[in-house]
Amino acid sequence: MLERTKSDVSPERKWEDLEIGEETRSSPLSVSAEDIIAFAGRYDPQYFHNDPEAAKQSLFGELVASGIHTAALWRVMDHEVNGNVDWVCGVQWDEVRWRKAVRAGDTLTAASRLVSKRPSNSRPGVGIVVLDHWVTNQDGDVVFSFTSTDLVYRRAE
Numbered sequence: 001m002l003e004r005t006k007s008d009v010s011p012e013r014k015w016e017d018l019e020i021g022e023e024t025r026s027s028p029l030s031v032s033a034e035d036i037i038a039f040a041g042r043y044d045p046q047y048f049h050n051d052p053e054a055a056k057q058s059l060f061g062e063l064v065a066s067g068i069h070t071a072a073l074w075r076v077m078d079h080e081v082n083g084n085v086d087w088v089c090g091v092q093w094d095e096v097r098w099r100k101a102v103r104a105g106d107t108l109t110a111a112s113r114l115v116s117k118r119p120s121n122s123r124p125g126v127g128i129v130v131l132d133h134w135v136t137n138q139d140g141d142v143v144f145s146f147t148s149t150d151l152v153y154r155r156a157e
Contacts, residue, residue, distance in 0.1 A: 011086045015127030015152040018085065018114055026077035026110040028138075031065060033104035039069040065102035070144045073102075074135050077110035088126055088151035096146040100137070107138040115147070119154070126151050 033052065040049030044066035048058035055063040065073075102108065113132045120126040129152055134145040 010153065011084045013085045015086075015117065015119075015129070015154045018117060018127075018129060018152065020114055020117060023111060023113045024078075024081035026080045028107045028109050029073060029077055030107045031073065031102055031104060033063055036063055036065045036069065036102075036104055039072070040066055044068055060101050060103075063104055067098040067144075070098060070102050070108075070135065073108060074110050074133065074144060077108065077135070078112065078133065081110070082112060086153040088153055090148055090150045092149040094147045094149070098144055100141050100143045102137070102143050106143075108135050108143065110135050120151065123151070125154050125156070127154050128152075 037050050037052075040046065046066070047054040048060055048064055049055075049066045049069075050063075052063045055061075058064075111134055114129060115132055116130045118128050120128050129150050131148050131150065132145070133148060134142050137143050
């Protein structure tokens, strides 16, 4: 059985509690120009992420969030609604798409749908789940999407 190394109390939802087809939706999260510039300054210093004036000359015509910033924002929003799942870890992302640029002033919402689950053949005490994830802006446009494969702790037998 996979052993725990954390000392805090584990989240209450185990693999057995997850149902195929269940969906989650986060609270809205607004993105400011200051957020975009701060993230870009540290992790992705391209001019269309960190210089509002120079960004006007880019393909986007204005400041836009880094794709990695969008993924990090997804992580924050997803944890709000899926943080009660007793995750072991994520193991794979597929079909990753940045569909539309995230701009200053956008308000984002993250959603997920559980598409499949099965017990792990190689790790007793663990189940495998596959989820579709997507982030929409205030207009309902999908800005980021992917499918994840994740490990979740099972109940002790």
